[in-house]
Amino acid sequence: MTGTGNSVKPKERTKAKQRYLRRKKERRKNKPKTGAKSANADAESGDEDEHSGPEENVEDIHPAKDLPIENGDEVKEKRPKKRRKVVEEESKDVEMMVAEDVEHGDSVMESQQPARVLTPQAALPSFPLPALPHAPSKSVLAMQGLDQALVDAEIVDPETMLPIPDGEGDGGTMLSEKMRKRLKDLGITELFAVQTRLLPFLLPQDPFKRALYQPYDPPRDICVSAPTGSGKTLAYVLPIIEILSSRIITRLRALIVLPTRDLVTQVRETFEALGKGRGLQIGTATGQQSFSHEQSQLVADRSSNLKGGSSKVDVLICTPGRLMDHLHGTPNFSLQHLRFLVIDEADRLLAQSFQDWLIQVLAATRPPPKAASDQASYSPMAKSSLSFPDAVAPAFLHTLPYPVIPTFPTETRESSCQKLLFSATLTRDPGKIAALELRNAKYFVIQESKKEGVLDVVMEKFSMPSTLTEHMIVCESSQKPLMFFHLVHAHKVTNALVFTKSAESTTRLVRLFDFFEKARARHAMAGSVQQIVVHAYSSDLPAGERKTILEKFRAQEIQILVCSDLISRGIDISHVSHVVSYDVPVDMRKYVHRVGRTARAGRAGDAWTLVEEQEARYFKGILRDADHLEKVKRIRVGEKELSPLVPFYETALGQLKEAYTR
């Protein structure tokens, strides 16, 4: 290849290059033969190393080869004068040559790369390239800073069952014969997984461990994470009834805190059903009745100041707000005798804004410090009001003005209150768990063995009932009502709870559905269409009306209940076969509790989520983060399937518009 390639042929050499080569030749000739042998050898070895001469010289001058050389000036200062001149001429030549090469279209790289003659590259130490440190995996991070008790949680297979025997032997259930008979009367013949573990733990064989007071060896606290509808309520109601039945005097010994009034009513019914014939007094405090009425129901003696308090009930089921009211405003309302403190739906209650209810409740169960109680004991009021020392809980005996003979001088008495925490979506927040001041806590996690154990709880990958089937339909927002009507008629979605995002949206959907059903009935031949009854259930309704609606729904006089998240937690209605999230839930916890209103106690159930197109990404993200996306089947509904409903829908829409503009 002559003249066409990028290499420079001798005859094509520019004047500058010819001058440069001539000078180079002269320099070599004049160079003394001694020293820098290798440098000379290198220089002779070819064009590629032409610029290595000056670099080698620089290295010779710099004794500390590895020290970084900041700039070319430093090099120039130390270089012998004559040599510097040569180098300068050389670089001038090279620069000219490069300029000419570029003009001729030759790349600098290909024409011997001579430009960085003055920068002593070889002397620069090489630094490692910047790189991000390896981040620990999500699961490793999730396990950091966790309560050791949570890490050591006992994992229980949800399929575990234990038959409840008739007759003498308890069959490992730890239940009395009376209780087993009662359960049988209620149609309960076996214990569910969570109950098989909790009953032996809360009802040990040792009678001392079943005692009402254990001030020197207080019981361990427990935290339970179990799917919705898995029988957590019975898991605490049964042991409480069994232990409290041994009491002689009525004191407030079990406090059950729940987030809503509806749940209080439901748990009360369970206590009453199972505690029938055991003589225990059950009370509630929710604010549904006047404060003074509640006071008169809870406390026997409000006139005097009693050290041991006074109670008309053995078990109090309440919401946290009303509990605070009684703690501060009801004379002789005392928590010192508590043997059980149950916090059901614990994650919800611990997240509530008036969370310091918990600090106050825990303080009320703890004996006051000795010094403070000594002072209190000298108050004339306390002395005069003191009735019987046996009215004071053992851990509070030091608050008496009498000398109390210690059983062992160094032993301090502790509260006998055992804390029991339950949720289908137990909190992983170490701060919130620490606030509970758990005593030697034991965790139980009810979950399939193929899952990752406690890591799933920590990573909020909640367990769901195995009998639940989940679907989602992605549609345009304008088509959502039509899609819902389609579900009701094509997929027989009745006996259903439908969740919306607000009370307003509930009311609108119910009215629209009503108009739709009427239009459908008008169109059909008289009597051939059975109209579906839909009702709203929201916090706007008075408590009495809400109760009536729930009763009608339970009796199946109402087929669909449209509600906000008010009843998404805990509510247990056995015939609910479908749950529809008309508006997508805001997070995985809400989703778990909503869909958990069906597929309870081993029954089958279907959950449907209507997802507006613009929400699809967000909702799928929630499911994906919880490793649950593949469990939710996507259903596509074509125009053809919807078209028979369109005329009724349009009529209903027109009527709704009219109703709102009227």
Ligand SMILES: Nc1ncnc2c1ncn2[C@@H]1O[C@H](COP(=O)(O)OP(=O)(O)OP(=O)(O)O)[C@@H](O)[C@H]1O
């Ligand atoms: N051993 C059992 N045998 C038959 N039915 C049971 C048994 N234990 C509980 N149930 C029934 O199962 C249903 C669900 O129980 P429960 O309300 O206690 O569930 P849960 O775990 O508290 O659910 P959620 O987390 O939704 O509150 C109730 O109707 C209850 O009566």
